Amino acid sequence: MHRRAALLVVDVQVDFCPGGALAVPKGDLVIPVLNGYLELFKRRGSPIFASRDWHPQESRHFIENGGIWPAHCVQQTQGAQFHPGLVLPEETIVISKGIAKWDDGYSAMQGVTEHDTPFVMLLKHMRLDHLYVGGLATDYCVRETALEALKEGFNVTLLADAVRGVELQAGNSDRAMAEMVHAGADMATLTSIGSMLVSEGEAAIANDRQSPP
Numbered sequence: 343m344h345r346r347a348a349l350l351v352v353d354v355q356v357d358f359c360p361g362g363a364l365a366v367p368k369g370d371l372v373i374p375v376l377n378g379y380l381e382l383f384k385r386r387g388s389p390i391f392a393s394r395d396w397h398p399q400e401s402r403h404f405i406e407n408g409g410i411w412p413a414h415c416v417q418q419t420q421g422a423q424f425h426p427g428l429v430l431p432e433e434t435i436v437i438s439k440g441i442a443k444w445d446d447g448y449s450a451m452q453g454v455t456e457h458d459t460p461f462v463m464l465l466k467h468m469r470l471d472h473l474y475v476g477g478l479a480t481d482y483c484v485r486e487t488a489l490e491a492l493k494e495g496f497n498v499t500l501l502a503d504a505v506r507g508v509e510l511q512a513g514n515s516d517r518a519m520a521e522m523v524h525a526g527a528d529m530a531t532l533t534s535i536g537s538m539l540v541s542e543g544e545a546a547i548a549n550d551r552q553s554p555p
Contacts, residue, residue, distance in 0.1 A: 348389040352477030357421035364414040393450035396438035448486035476504030
């Protein structure tokens with residue numbers, strides 16, 4: 343588990359929380375739960391990633407430029423910062439997405455590190471194959487990230503108690519979660535994840551023992 347699994351916190355930014363430019367209803371409620379996951383994964387020595395929307399002002403994602411969303415998470419603005427209540431460890435690797443003016447940036451799998459390394463390439467280089475995913479919003483960026491990760495061959499566990507949806511239409515979040523599960527994602531909560539990680543760690547050790555030197 344130490345080598346193969348990682349935590350991915352999706353877009354817990356000021357603009358997506360209450361008072362922000364594109365607030366997810368009660369989006370800030372994911373923060374204390376995510377902090378619990380962050381502490382758990384940090385304690386276990388597992389990699390931690392945090393994705394962020396990092397849009398240019400002229401992004402076609404925005405209504406003023408022909409998109410469907412009000413301007414949000416514009417590069418170098420306060421709204422684009424991670425929520426101050428989110429306790430990201432110093433070693434957290436930040437993944438930026440939606441950087442180009444034509445890019446909606448829904449999926450963190452399309453993002454890059456500060457050194458422009460594609461996220462998927464980095465995960466494979468680090469020999470990670472299981473992502474535990476929580477954050478905002480269930481029916482958009484969390485959904486797109488999980489579905490694309492599954493298509494890329496990663497195992498995905500959705501942290502069901504650490505996601506919230508935009509809900510432009512009632513039921514969108516439930517439908518998104520059902521779609522992710524149907525595509526192959528597992529679900530977990532902070533109270534159930536401990537046994538899952540123990541089992542995963544034991545399986546990794548067994549595989550290592552069976553692998554040729």
